[in-house]
Every structure is written in structure tokens, then in C-alpha cells.
Amino acid sequence: MSKLSLLDLAFFIAESDASPKHVGGLLLFKKPAKAGATFVKKLYQEYLSLTDVKPPFNRVIHFSLTAMPRWRALDEVDLSQHIFYHKLPKDANDREALYAFVSELHTPRLDRSRPLWEMHVIDGLPNATFALYQKMHHAVADGVTMARWTAQGLAASADDLDLQPVWTVRHGTGGPLRLRHKAEVIQSAWTQVTRNSKRVLGIGRLATMLLLESVKLTKNAIALPFLASADTPLTGQVTSGRQFATAAVSMARVKHIRERTRSTLNHVALTCVDAALHRYLKDQGVQLDRPITIQMPVNLRQEGEKSAGNKIGIIQVELSAPTDDPYVRLRNIGFSLRNVRTMIDSVSPDAIESYTLITGVFGQIAEMLKLSDRLPPTGNTLVSNVPGPANALFLKGARMQEMHPISTLPPSNLLNITLFSYADELYFGLIATDELPNLARLGDYLADAFTELEDCVREAHAQVEPQGGAIKRR
Numbered sequence: 001m002s003k004l005s006l007l008d009l010a011f012f013i014a015e016s017d018a019s020p021k022h023v024g025g026l027l028l029f030k031k032p033a034k035a036g037a038t039f040v041k042k043l044y045q046e047y048l049s050l051t052d053v054k055p056p057f058n059r060v061i062h063f064s065l066t067a068m069p070r071w072r073a074l075d076e077v078d079l080s081q082h083i084f085y086h087k088l089p090k091d092a093n094d095r096e097a098l099y100a101f102v103s104e105l106h107t108p109r110l111d112r113s114r115p116l117w118e119m120h121v122i123d124g125l126p127n128a129t130f131a132l133y134q135k136m137h138h139a140v141a142d143g144v145t146m147a148r149w150t151a152q153g154l155a156a157s158a159d160d161l162d163l164q165p166v167w168t169v170r171h172g173t174g175g176p177l178r179l180r181h182k183a184e185v186i187q188s189a190w191t192q193v194t195r196n197s198k199r200v201l202g203i204g205r206l207a208t209m210l211l212l213e214s215v216k217l218t219k220n221a222i223a224l225p226f227l228a229s230a231d232t233p234l235t236g237q238v239t240s241g242r243q244f245a246t247a248a249v250s251m252a253r254v255k256h257i258r259e260r261t262r263s264t265l266n267h268v269a270l271t272c273v274d275a276a277l278h279r280y281l282k283d284q285g286v287q288l289d290r291p292i293t294i295q296m297p298v299n300l301r302q303e304g305e306k307s308a309g310n311k312i313g314i315i316q317v318e319l320s321a322p323t324d325d326p327y328v329r330l331r332n333i334g335f336s337l338r339n340v341r342t343m344i345d346s347v348s349p350d351a352i353e354s355y356t357l358i359t360g361v362f363g364q365i366a367e368m369l370k371l372s373d374r375l376p377p378t379g380n381t382l383v384s385n386v387p388g389p390a391n392a393l394f395l396k397g398a399r400m401q402e403m404h405p406i407s408t409l410p411p412s413n414l415l416n417i418t419l420f421s422y423a424d425e426l427y428f429g430l431i432a433t434d435e436l437p438n439l440a441r442l443g444d445y446l447a448d449a450f451t452e453l454e455d456c457v458r459e460a461h462a463q464v465e466p467q468g469g470a471i472k473r474r
Helices: 006-014 039-049 095-106 143-152 182-214 251-261 265-283 326-345 349-368 439-461
Strands: 022-030 059-062 070-073 083-087 117-123 129-137 242-250 293-299 312-318 381-386 398-406 415-422 425-433
Touching: 006 349, 022 095, 022 143, 039 083, 039 117, 039 129, 095 117, 095 129, 095 242, 129 398, 143 381, 143 398, 242 251, 242 398, 242 439, 251 265, 251 425, 251 439, 265 326, 265 381, 265 415, 265 425, 265 439, 312 326, 312 349, 326 439, 398 415, 398 425, 425 439
Parallel strands: 083 117, 293 381, 381 415
Antiparallel strands: 022 129, 022 398, 059 070, 117 129, 242 425, 293 312, 415 425
């Protein structure tokens, strides 16, 4: 059996019916030109026949009163309990109906008596398309890992018709390696001592940064937790029921803005998120006089590391002070993100992970005691960026047209926004409780914010509008 890390364990402790801790994805495909009416049903049946399930897809969580929880491998996995076929009716199969159906699939917790993953094959969509919705417990994989595994289960060419889904591929599990020699034991012990020393020093440095920020001797080294405005519909007690919306923009248009403004993809995307959130809050009668604070996951894996489980930290980042000028907003957010990047690079990944656990505990206690409506949230919302495949992928000759992330909700946050890049598109995946009003409108505002930023940059640089097509409103 393989032990869980503290961060992986935290996702089990934090889980409830109102706040399940799984991450998901919605993949949309275009059927091959000569595909018959039974193409999707046959795909589902072929999935069921691929029963050689590899770790971690054959593992269940084992809890004990005398030891830390561990993963336990099963000799056999019943795929009929993990892979499901659905066909939407012709009078309810448009994008809105698909998103509503996926929201229902994303709402319930995964059954802990079985390996913690599911795949749903969705047939009956218009224009010769079909979809896959998949979800996996956050303790098994974070968003970056899940995206990598998803890509491994698809083909790089339409001519490659072999089917090799993710559960048949052996992945890194992140479990402890067996030490065979005394020298290896000594080396392992020394590595652990070194890591703990760096963790303590890093936490001390983070604490110093927070102290300096609190007395205003620094600016945006790292945003202080629990100071975000609680008087918005974005925060409160997380309840069951989910809704899902998306927006997308071509990477060519993003690249044009990046080159003109010397910005990163994160700078551009968060500028649009900030503008859209302010407009959305204004619709709800809320006008903030201070910056929106987001919780931002950061990948703590070293270059080339491909272990399972979670290697992420979550820090708080202030976006822009309220402004109607997209260029000013972009500049302000760029300033904040550069300072945050400097801070992250100055401390060890273990310290960031410890900071994430410490701040997360307070938010989780408030949620468990149902005090999230009365206590200040860690941040206004969570926004993450998951890099996806750069080139188009295929499934039995069907081209994957879209790839949308669907994440989980942290304590006190009723909205999570995930950025995901695939081929030539940047996608915004919005998941929220069903109590948050007009989530689809926020997707529209993301599209509007990008166009406004694009127009502002074009005007400032007196450039001809690049080709790249209109923004796609989902």
C-alpha cells in the first residue's frame, strides 16, 4: 500500500456532500467523416472491454484507526461502475443542455469503496459531435496531472485508431520507493532533514513577508489571506448543486496582446478575469473600492517530475485596483504577478505547501462549522491556469475540438475559474454553486473584457487588428 501526502489527505478531510473534492474535464469531439450512427456506443463498449487497469486507477482509499490512510490496489476493477453511456434527447441536446447535464454529473461525491474516477460517454449531440466527461478525486491527481494523463489517452493523428485510455497506462504514483541498501537509507534520511530545514526557513521567510505586507512596508510581495471583501455573492457557505459555463479565445489573439504589451498569458487572462468579475459584481449591486483577491494555485513540481497526487501550493494575489482602463488593469496585474513570482522563487516548495495547508485549515474549519457566511474568506475566488496539449488530439479518428476544465470549490468560495490551453484556444472553465446568479453572463463578460483589452491595445499601438476570428462565447 502507498501512503498519502498531507496535501492529498487534506482533500479527504475537507470533502463533504456539499463540497466534493474531485476535478473533472469535458472533452468535445467531431466524429470522423464516415462514422456511423453507432460510433459513440461502440466506443463505449470498447472502453468496457479494456479491463487491464493500471495504478492509480485500480486503487481504493483505505482508512485505519491505527495508521495514516493508504492507497490499496485491487486485483480487479469492474469498469461498468466507472464508465457510463448517456444519450441526450433531440429536444434537449444543445450546449446549454449539455452543460446542465455535466453539472449534474459533477455534483455528487465519488464512491470511496471504489477507485475514485469516472468517465461518462455522452451521445446524441448535434452536428456529428459527442462528448466525454471525466472526473477524478483531487487526492489522486491535481489538474496538471489529470490534463497530462488525458492527453496520454488520446492520439496525435486521425490515422491512429488504437484505443489506449488512461486507466490502461501505467502512471507515476508518487508512492515511496523501496530502499535496498544502507547507503540509500542514509541518503533518504539526509534528504528528509534537508527538506524539513528548507521548509522551516521558507515558512519563516513567508511569515516575514506577510508581516511586512501587513504594516505596509512592502507592496504585493504576497497578498494577505482573510482580508478579501466578504460582502459579495462570490463567497459564503458552499452548498451542494453545481452549474458550469465557459468562454474561449484564440491563442493568436492572446499572443498579439502579449507581444504588444510584453505580458505573459497569465497577465492577459487575469486582466480579463478581473474586468469580468467587477462587471458581474456591479450587476449584483456590488462595487468594490479595493482589489479583488484571488487564490492562485502554483505548480511545485520540479522540471520533468511526473508523480501522481498533488504538488501544488495556493497563495493569495491581489488583482488590480478598480479602474475602467484595461491597459492600467493589465499593468497593475503584471506588477502583482511579478512580485508574487519573485516571492515563490525565494522560498522552498515545501514552505509553500505548508503555507497552503495552514491557511486552508482555517477556511476548512469555518466551512465545517458553517461559519463561512460570517467569517472573512481566504480570497474572493480561486483562479488557476493548467497548460494543456499544444497540438490537436484524436480519439478513434475523431478530432477533439474543445477541452474544458471543471474544478472543485475551496472553502468559502462559490466560484472557481480554471484557464486551460488546448491547440489554438484558451478556455475559461467556470464552476460554481447553483446559488450563484447568472453564471453564464460571467462567461459573456470574460469575452467582452478580452475584446475591450484588445481594442485598447490596438488603439494604443495604432496597429491593424490581427486575424484570429471573433471570440467564442460559450
